[in-house]
Amino acid sequence: MNGFALLLVRDLRLALRRPADAAVAVAFFVVGACLFPFGIGSESQLLARIAPGVLWAVALLASLLPLERLFLAEAEDGALDRLALSPHGLMSLVLAKACAQWLVVGLPLLIASPLVALLLNMDVNGYGALLAALLLGTPTLVLIGTVAAALSTGARRGGVLLALLALPLDLPVLIFGAAAVQAALVGDPIGAYLQVLAGLLLGALVLTPIAGAAALKLALE
Amino acid sequence: MSDFIGESLACLRGERPVFAGLDFSVASGGALLLTGANGSGKSSLLRVMAGLLPPTAGQIWWDREDLAREPDAHHARTAYLGHLDAVKAALTPREDLMFWLRYRAPHLNAYSGRIRADEALAWAGLTPLADLPCRVLSAGQRRRLAIARIAFDETADLWLLDEPTTALDANGALLLHDRVALHRARGGMIVAATHQPLHWPDAQTLDLDVLARRRSDAATRGKYFDNVA
Amino acid sequence: MQFLANPARFLRIANALLPWLALITIGLFASGLYYAFLASPPDYQQGDSVRIMYIHVPAAWMALMSYASLAVFALMLLVWKHPLADVLARSAAPIGAGFTLIALVTGSLWGRPTWGTWWAWGDARLTSVLVLFFFYLGHMALTHAFDDATRGARAAAVLALVGVVNLPVVKFSVDWWSTLHQPASISRIGGSAIDPSMLTPLLLMAGAFLGYFLCLLILRARAELARRKLRVLQLLAAERG
Numbered sequence: 001m002n003g004f005a006l007l008l009v010r011d012l013r014l015a016l017r018r019p020a021d022a023a024v025a026v027a028f029f030v031v032g033a034c035l036f037p038f039g040i041g042s043e044s045q046l047l048a049r050i051a052p053g054v055l056w057a058v059a060l061l062a063s064l065l066p067l068e069r070l071f072l073a074e075a076e077d078g079a080l081d082r083l084a085l086s087p088h089g090l091m092s093l094v095l096a097k098a099c100a101q102w103l104v105v106g107l108p109l110l111i112a113s114p115l116v117a118l119l120l121n122m123d124v125n126g127y128g129a130l131l132a133a134l135l136l137g138t139p140t141l142v143l144i145g146t147v148a149a150a151l152s153t154g155a156r157r158g159g160v161l162l163a164l165l166a167l168p169l170d171l172p173v174l175i176f177g178a179a180a181v182q183a184a185l186v187g188d189p190i191g192a193y194l195q196v197l198a199g200l201l202l203g204a205l206v207l208t209p210i211a212g213a214a215a216l217k218l219a220l221e
Numbered sequence: 222m223s224d225f226i227g228e229s230l231a232c233l234r235g236e237r238p239v240f241a242g243l244d245f246s247v248a249s250g251g252a253l254l255l256t257g258a259n260g261s262g263k264s265s266l267l268r269v270m271a272g273l274l275p276p277t278a279g280q281i282w283w284d285r286e287d288l289a290r291e292p293d294a295h296h297a298r299t300a301y302l303g304h305l306d307a308v309k310a311a312l313t314p315r316e317d318l319m320f321w322l323r324y325r326a327p328h329l330n331a332y333s334g335r336i337r338a339d340e341a342l343a344w345a346g347l348t349p350l351a352d353l354p355c356r357v358l359s360a361g362q363r364r365r366l367a368i369a370r371i372a373f374d375e376t377a378d379l380w381l382l383d384e385p386t387t388a389l390d391a392n393g394a395l396l397l398h399d400r401v402a403l404h405r406a407r408g409g410m411i412v413a414a415t416h417q418p419l420h421w422p423d424a425q426t427l428d429l430d431v432l433a434r435r436r437s438d439a440a441t442r443g444k445y446f447d448n449v450a
Numbered sequence: 451m452q453f454l455a456n457p458a459r460f461l462r463i464a465n466a467l468l469p470w471l472a473l474i475t476i477g478l479f480a481s482g483l484y485y486a487f488l489a490s491p492p493d494y495q496q497g498d499s500v501r502i503m504y505i506h507v508p509a510a511w512m513a514l515m516s517y518a519s520l521a522v523f524a525l526m527l528l529v530w531k532h533p534l535a536d537v538l539a540r541s542a543a544p545i546g547a548g549f550t551l552i553a554l555v556t557g558s559l560w561g562r563p564t565w566g567t568w569w570a571w572g573d574a575r576l577t578s579v580l581v582l583f584f585f586y587l588g589h590m591a592l593t594h595a596f597d598d599a600t601r602g603a604r605a606a607a608v609l610a611l612v613g614v615v616n617l618p619v620v621k622f623s624v625d626w627w628s629t630l631h632q633p634a635s636i637s638r639i640g641g642s643a644i645d646p647s648m649l650t651p652l653l654l655m656a657g658a659f660l661g662y663f664l665c666l667l668i669l670r671a672r673a674e675l676a677r678r679k680l681r682v683l684q685l686l687a688a689e690r691g
Contacts, residue, residue: 078303
């Protein structure tokens with residue numbers, strides 16, 4: 001088995017033994033989305049209208065939360081040095097970490113999203129678009145967040161810094177992800193939006209391992 | 222026969238010069254012990270040798286091949302034991318060993334990896350604890366586990382050990398001694414930073430304190446100052 | 451580029467350039483402001499409020515130019531390991547952020563009489579500049595987030611390059627997004643057909659801003675180099691005991 005798969009299995013095993021870590025992100029997603037009805041009022045039509053944007057913005061924030069520990073936990077106990085000293089190279093390390101992170105955090109967010117949509121009174125015909133857009137968009141968010149996590153490893157106030165770095169970079173995913181759901185709600189075709197999201201994902205898959213490896217190299221020094 | 226040579230190496234951590242004008246050389250089967258007070262740069266030198274930390278000045282050669290040119294090849298042949306043990310509390314010692322041995326040696330499959338891990342566990346005296354989470358291990362047992370990953374890693378030509386005997390009991394130190402002798406007999410090299418005497422036969426010693434005293438010569442100081450300011 | 455690698459040589463050249471650069475900048479500012487406020491006609495629709503443009507547009511250009519220079523410094527640092535790149539990037543980022551902030555504030559002030567609101571999300575250009583400002587914030591925060599200053603500079607350099615790749619995507623997304631949410635009805639400078647009487651002050655002010663950027667960059671880089679020299683001297687004094 002290659003290094004990517006070995007590391008993926010190890011990270012998934014670690015995550016399964018501490019399921020609370022992933023659960024916290026999902027809980028934040030649900031609770032965070034529930035703040036909006038409290039802040040805006042219970043008028044269900046207004047809630048339904050802002051639901052796509054709220055869902056995407058809160059999912060984005062929830063996906064950022066657990067990223068702070070992604071490389072920091074490995075750096076703190078000395079594992080990062082040893083992960084780097086292998087025949088596999090840093091890019092494979094970055095991709096494996098991002099992949100595990102998406103399975104542990106992104107996928108549960110995806111599964112929880114219909115529940116949150118229900119709480120926000122979103123119309124049923126947006127659910128399919130929501131799931132498809134999240135399926136294509138959340139991996140991009142995680143990949144970008146992985147670069148931000150590698151950059152902020154070892155920094156003071158790493159968590160807040162990570163969010164500050166990742167949020168502007170995440171903007172295109174938020175724009176097209178929310179637009180896809182909006183379009184589905186008014187009955188427009190969503191194919192073009194999903195294509196843009198897929199394009200962003202492909203671009204991120206090519207570029208983030210390079211940037212992430214460069215950032216990790218700095219974290220190792 | 223390979224050789225591992227560093228020439229006029231300098232290292233800057235933050236704005237603090239750690240060492241400068243450092244040379245070293247290790248040949249197949251050789252051992253080099255780094256000694257010196259805290260802050261003399263033993264750990265930094267090990268990281269430089271591992272290719273984790275690029276030196277501020279100077280070159281490192283492996284068989285006359287510049288290290289900076291082929292970092293991945295060097296990473297593949299180097300095993301590094303830092304002062305931290307990198308033991309995950311939620312994994313068992315067997316899972317830990319299987320992961321690290323196979324991560325370093327891609328030719329091991331699940332079966333051969335497990336045999337190898339069992340061998341290493343028996344060596345470290347951890348067989349009875351093999352399937353318990355690592356959080357029950359003592360500091361000495363964690364250190365043994367960390368050493369076992371390297372001691373049973375056949376892909377590594379170069380061992381870099383940072384204070385390997387920390388937290389080890391007399392028996393543990395003896396076990397390490399045996400594996401070190403075996404590694405050297407196979408033609409491997411070892412560089413170890415240490416405070417305690419290790420009594421490895423024919424080991425050279427590099428005293429970083431001596432080097433630091435030399436650096437405080439006015440001449441070296443002027444040269445360094447030019448580079449920075 | 452390599453002949454500037456020695457900080458002492460850089461300082462010599464920079465010190466020789468600075469007075470001339472300052473003189474040119476002052477001259478450009480004086481003539482630019484004269485044309486902008488006195489010698490150019492008010493807009494037939496917007497009246498005198500169009501004069502904000504002579505600050506706003508050059509500031510927005512400089513915001514982009516500064517970010518491009520950050521990316522160049524990042525390449526110099528990461529690829530060529532140029533010893534001055536760290537100093538220049540660290541010095542340029544806050545200046546660029548300052549220009550971006552000026553562009554945002556003047557844009558908002560201009561928006562009040564033109565659109566009747568301080569901030570119009572529908573204007574894609576202004577919204578893109580806001581995102582650019584966020585990039586600057588991240589860059590500066592990352593530069594100063596590490597105890598080891600070189601680590602911060604190099605992490606920020608990686609971020610600057612990521613930003614260069616990402617900025618066009620953001621710009622495209624925001625442009626598209628603003629057309630989706632608001633029909634394109636509020637363009638302020640109608641196309642490229644700009645009157646020559648307006649172009650003169652605009653270009654003069656742009657030149658003045660560029661000169662100002664270079665002066666500030668030299669001053670800040672000089673201060674940073676002095677700070678480093680001081681730290682080394684302190685360390686040597688401590689070593690001497």
